[in-house]
Amino acid sequence: MTLSYDNHPALRGAMEPARFASEVYDCLVEGTIPAGLNGSFFRVGAEWFYPPKFPDDSPFAADGIASRFRIADGSCDFSARYVETPRYLANKAARRQLFGYYRNPFTDEPEAEGVHGTVANTNIIVFAGKLMALKEDALPYVVDPDTLRTEGTNDFGGDYKAPTFTAHPKVDGQSGEMVTYGYEAEGLASNAIWIYTIAPDGTVTSERKIAAPYLSMVHDIAISQNYILIPVYGMVSSMERLREGKVHWVWDDTVPSYIGVMPRRGDGEVVWIAGPEMAMVHTFSATDEGGVITLHAAVSDSNPFPFFPDVHGKPFNGAKARTTVRKYVIDLSRPQDGWQEEVLFPEYAGALSRIDDRFQGHPFRYGFLSASHPSLAYDAQVMGPRAPSNGICRFDFQTGQVDTMHAGPTVALSEVVFAPRSPDAPEGDGWVLAFATDYADMKSQVIIGDTANLAAGPVARIKLPFRAPGQIHGNWVPQWMMPGEGQA
Numbered sequence: 001m002t003l004s005y006d007n008h009p010a011l012r013g014a015m016e017p018a019r020f021a022s023e024v025y026d027c028l029v030e031g032t033i034p035a036g037l038n039g040s041f042f043r044v045g046a047e048w049f050y051p052p053k054f055p056d057d058s059p060f061a062a063d064g065i066a067s068r069f070r071i072a073d074g075s076c077d078f079s080a081r082y083v084e085t086p087r088y089l090a091n092k093a094a095r096r097q098l099f100g101y102y103r104n105p106f107t108d109e110p111e112a113e114g115v116h117g118t119v120a121n122t123n124i125i126v127f128a129g130k131l132m133a134l135k136e137d138a139l140p141y142v143v144d145p146d147t148l149r150t151e152g153t154n155d156f157g158g159d160y161k162a163p164t165f166t167a168h169p170k171v172d173g174q175s176g177e178m179v180t181y182g183y184e185a186e187g188l189a190s191n192a193i194w195i196y197t198i199a200p201d202g203t204v205t206s207e208r209k210i211a212a213p214y215l216s217m218v219h220d221i222a223i224s225q226n227y228i229l230i231p232v233y234g235m236v237s238s239m240e241r242l243r244e245g246k247v248h249w250v251w252d253d254t255v256p257s258y259i260g261v262m263p264r265r266g267d268g269e270v271v272w273i274a275g276p277e278m279a280m281v282h283t284f285s286a287t288d289e290g291g292v293i294t295l296h297a298a299v300s301d302s303n304p305f306p307f308f309p310d311v312h313g314k315p316f317n318g319a320k321a322r323t324t325v326r327k328y329v330i331d332l333s334r335p336q337d338g339w340q341e342e343v344l345f346p347e348y349a350g351a352l353s354r355i356d357d358r359f360q361g362h363p364f365r366y367g368f369l370s371a372s373h374p375s376l377a378y379d380a381q382v383m384g385p386r387a388p389s390n391g392i393c394r395f396d397f398q399t400g401q402v403d404t405m406h407a408g409p410t411v412a413l414s415e416v417v418f419a420p421r422s423p424d425a426p427e428g429d430g431w432v433l434a435f436a437t438d439y440a441d442m443k444s445q446v447i448i449g450d451t452a453n454l455a456a457g458p459v460a461r462i463k464l465p466f467r468a469p470g471q472i473h474g475n476w477v478p479q480w481m482m483p484g485e486g487q488a
Contacts, residue, residue: 003050003051003095003096004051005017005051007051007055008048008051008052008055011048011051013442015059015470017047017048017049017062017469018047018466018467018468018469019047019049021079021080021081021082022078022079022080022466022468023077023078023079023080024077024078024079024464024465025077026075026076026077027069027075027076027077027078027462027463027464028462028463028465029074029075029076029460029461029462029463030460030461030463031448031458031459031460031461032074032459032460033071033074033075033076033448033459033460033462034431034448034450034459034460035073035074036421036422037071037419037431037448038071038072038073038478038479039070039071039072039419039476039477039478039479039480039481040068040069040070040071040145040476040477041068041069041071041417041433041435041446041474041475041476041477042066042067042068042124042126042131042145042474042475042476042477043066043067043068043069043124043414043435043471043473043474044064044065044066044067044083044120044121044122044123044124044133044134044471044472044473044474045064045065045067045121045414045469045470045471045472046059046060046061046062046063046064046065046119046121046122046469046470046472047062047063047065047469047470048062048063049063049082049088049091049092050091050095050096050097051097052097053097053099053100053101053107053109054100054101054107056247056307057100057101057102057247057307058101058102058247058248058249058305058307058308059307060102060121060122061099061101061102061103061119062119062121063082063083063085063087063088063091063119063121064082064083064085064088064119064120064121064122064133064135064141065080065081065082065083065121065469066080066081066082066083066124066133066143066148067079067080067081067148067468067469068080068145068148069433069446069462071462072479076446076462078462078464078468079148080148080468080469081147081148081149083119083120083121083133083141083143083150084149084150085116085118085119085120085138085141085150086115086116086118087099087112087115087116087117087118087119088119090111090112090115094111098111098112098115099112099117100245101245101246101247101248102247102248102249103117103137103247103248103249104242104245104246104247104248105117105188105242106242106243106245107245116138117137118135118137118138119135120133120134120135120138120141121133121135121472122134122135122136122167122472122473123167123168123472123473123474123475124143124473124474124475125169125171125475126145126475126477126481127169127171127178127198127202128198128200128201128202129202130142130154130202131143131144131145132154133150134165134166134167134169135167136164136165136166136167136182136183136218136219137164137184138153138163138164138165139153139154139155139160139163139164139165140153140154140165141153141154142154156198156202156203156204157202157203157204159203159204159207160196160198160204161194161207162181162182162185162194162196163182163185163187164182164183164184164185165180165181165182166180166181166182166183166218166219166220166221167219167220167473168219168220168221168282169181170221170222170223170360170361171357171360172223172360172361172362173357173358173359173360173361173362174361174362175200176199176200177197177198177199177200177205178196178197178198178200179195179196179197179221179223179228179264179361180195180196180197180198181193181194181195181196181218181221181230182194183212183216183217183218184215185209188239188242189215189237189238189239189242190215191211191212191213191214191215191216192209192210192211192212193209193210193211193212193218193230194207194208194209194210195207195208195209195210195228195262196208197264197265206265208262208267210260210262210270212230212232212258212260213232213256213258213272214232214236214255215236215237215238216232216233216234216235216236217233217235217236217249217281218230218231218232219281219282220280220281220282220283221283222283222284222285222286222295222297223264223285223286223360223361224264224285224286224287224288224293224295224361224362225264225287225288225361225362226263226264226265226288227261227262227263227264227286227288227293228260228261228262228263228264229259229260229261229283229286229293229295230258230259230260230261230262230270231257231258231259231260231280231283231297232257232258232259232260232272233257233258233277233278233279233280234251234252234253234254234255234257234277234279234302234303235249235250235251235279235303235305235308236249236250236251236252236255236311237249237250247307247308247309249305249308250308250309250310250311251302251303251308251309251310251311252310252311252312253277253302253303253310253312253314254312256274256275256276257274257275257276257277257278257280258272258273258274258275259272259273259275259280259295259328259330259339260272260273261273261293261330261332261335271332271335273330273335273338273339274338275338275339275341277301277302278299278300278301278302279299279300279301279302279303279304279323280297280298280299281298281299281300281304281323281351282297282298282351282352282353283295283296283297283298283353284296284297284298284325284353284354284355284364284367285355285359285360285361285364286361287362287363287364291331291332291333292329292330292331292332293328293329293330293332294327294328294329295327295328295329295330296325296326296327296328296344296353296367296397297325297326297328297353298323298324298325298326298350298351298352298353298369299323299324299326300320300321300322300323300324300351301320301321301322302317302320302321303316303317303320303321304321304323304351305321306318306321322349323349323350323351324343324344324345324346324348324349324350325343325344325345325348325350325353325367325369325395326341326342326343326344327341327342327344327397328340328341328342329342344395344397344400345395345402347373347374348369348371348372348373348391348393348395348402349371349372349373349389350369350370350371350372350389350393352369352370352414352415352416352473353367353368353369354367354368354369354415354416354417354418355367355368355418356368356418356420356427356428356430357418358420358427359427364397364427365396365397365398365427365428366394366395366396366397366427366428367394367395367397368392368393368394368395368416368417368418368432369392369393369395369416370389370391370392370393370413370414370415370416370434371389371391371392371393371404372387372388372389372390372391373391373393373404374387376390376391376404376406377406377409378390378409378410379409379410379439379440382409382410382439382440383409383410383412383439388411388412388413389412389413390406390407390408390409390411390412390413391404391405391406391407391413392404392405392407392413392416392432392434392447392449392454393405394428394432394451394454403451403454403455404454404455405432405447405449405454405455405456405457405458406457407434407436407447407458408438410438410439410440411436411437411438411439411445411447412436412437412439413434413435413436413447414434414435414436414470414471414472414474415434415435415471415472415473415474416432416433416434417432417433417434417474417475417476418430418431418432418451418476419431419432419433419476419478420478423478423480428451429451429452430451431448431449431450431451431459432448432449432451432454433446433447433448433476434446434447435468435470435471435474437467437470442467443463443464443465443466443467444463444464444466444467444468445461445462445463445464446461446462447460447461448460448461448462
């Protein structure tokens with residue numbers, strides 16, 4: 001069979017698959033990489049090694065490709081490699097796409113029977129000394145931090161029993177323990193969520209099993225000092241639609257949204273607090289005091305994903321898909337009152353919310369976001385009519401101040417990550433890094449800004465001589481956090 005993307009017009013321009021592993025030694029740098037910035041920016045993204053079986057399939061079904069910008073002493077080396085999941089290896093052996101719609105095994109080719117369909121393309125983290133590529137339909141895949149070779153799955157010594165593992169585990173910034181979970185934990189289309197606490201050495205210390213009000217995409221959670229918050233919203237599915245040969249997720253605006261609240265420790269029950277239609281796909285973090293929880297998140301009023309259809313056949317609503325920074329207050333003494341919602345920075349739109357991870361699960365002040373804003377110029381002739389995320393923002397949740405760095409009129413940013421200036425630097429003091437594509441030359445770069453003066457613009461751009469695969473999520477790993485990292 002001849003390999004061709006001719007029947008896939010969406011895979012053009014910035015979305016055209018590069019289809020190669022790569023290495024660049026001593027990358028070209030415009031400006032100066034800060035002397036104190038030493039470590040690795042690990043990223044993972046989605047790229048079709050073979051075209052999708054169905055042209056309207058979700059981009060979330062594309063193969064995972066991990067990459068690393070290793071920074072030390074003002075220099076940077078880059079490498080990228082596909083995560084060698086069973087699906088990726090089976091497709092390579094067959095020289096074609098064997099898998100059907102996103103997370104629907106009923107649409108796979110017969111040759112794919114018994115082969116796990118995960119693509120390990122959503123997040124990449126370091127925990128308990130292991131680098132792991134994550135996708136919420138499978139266990140983590142361990143990746144060698146130096147070679148990026150895939151080493152196999154991680155079930156934490158056999159004590160993590162759920163078949164799925166979130167792309168967004170939360171690591172307490174003080175204790176170092178991980179709060180994580182798997183949804184669809186009792187099989188395809190089940191509403192079971194299994195929640196785990198894992199010690200910093202990788203030992204599972206607790207397992208709890210709960211049921212969501214209905215099967216929903218539980219992409220992210222939040223933790224406070226004492227609670228776990230679990231958003232459930234109208235991105236739903238069922239075994240019936242999967243057997244009918246449809247994509248896994250569909251939007252239903254008739255079901256209530258919920259935020260589940262349960263104690264981080266002990267055997268306390270989950271309380272499901274209902275509210276109006278929304279999609280809380282990503283959170284910043286949460287804090288609690290006296291039984292009152294404050295949660296910050298990036299939220300849209302409805303379906304944020306145009307490639308997942310509406311169950312009632314309604315057209316995609318771009319205005320309601322716009323994602324903004326919001327604050328939620330929940331009084332646990334009156335759960336029947338629901339939550340209070342406040343849109344904090346309505347002119348800024350962006351979905352990939354981050355904080356200074358040293359403060360995860362504890363009181364925090366700053367949030368970071370790659371965002372669009374009317375004041376940030378962009379070249380519509382080059383970029384198209386829709387404004388990209390071309391600003392890196394630091395939100396001060398105490399004062400309401402926003403510090404913004406403009407990435408450029410032809411630049412589209414991926415998620416921003418934060419690197420503290422030192423292990424004990426004040427919250428939010430350090431550097432921001434974001435992978436970007438410059439549509440003027442269709443080449444990739446990493447943009448670095450100093451939080452001491454974001455408005456001054458990038459202090460450095462690490463440039464690649466080609467367009468590297470895109471990113472879903474990434475993380476900064478400082479040299480002092482992982483032995484061997486940062487040695488270019």
